[in-house]
Amino acid sequence: MKLTRAPNLITAHHWVNVLVMAGIPCELHNRYLSGAMGEIPAEQCAPEIWLMDERDEALATGILDRARNGPERNAKSWRCQSCGETLESQFTVCWQCGTSRDPLNDE
Ligand SMILES: [Zn+2]
Missing domain, CATH: 3.30.70 (Alpha-Beta Plaits)
Known part of the structure; x- marks a missing residue:
């Protein structure tokens, strides 16, 4: 689609x-x-x-x-719960280990 x-x-x-x-x-x-x-x-x-x-x-x-809206605006990085990698806010999946970001913490 x-x-x-x-x-x-x-x-x-x-x-x-x-x-x-x-x-x-x-x-x-x-x-x-x-x-x-x-x-x-x-x-x-x-x-x-x-x-x-x-x-x-x-x-x-x-x-x-x-x-x-631009990658850095309101960007809040997050930490992967599995491997501890810090990721930029636009990513919803850890590029290091593939763990999904917790949607409940997705602001
Ligand atoms: Zn990870």
Whole structure:
């Protein structure tokens, strides 16, 4: 399913990375990546983020809201309960050991 549209490719790649890091399978779609630029409305050139599993929508939307607002704004790092690694707020899964962040502490 289509989650959202990104304003540009760089942002789209960033969002895909953030989602993948959070353990959410997604794909970057851009039907008009090359060739027709300038002949179609710019809006239709915008890359789209598609989720592999629509059950991830709420989680993915929340993650992208944070990504849109800038990674450091209101960023509160958290500590992995399993291995003790300190992680930035945009990550919901420890990159070190794969443990999920406790959603109850997700502010
Ligand atoms: Zn960990």
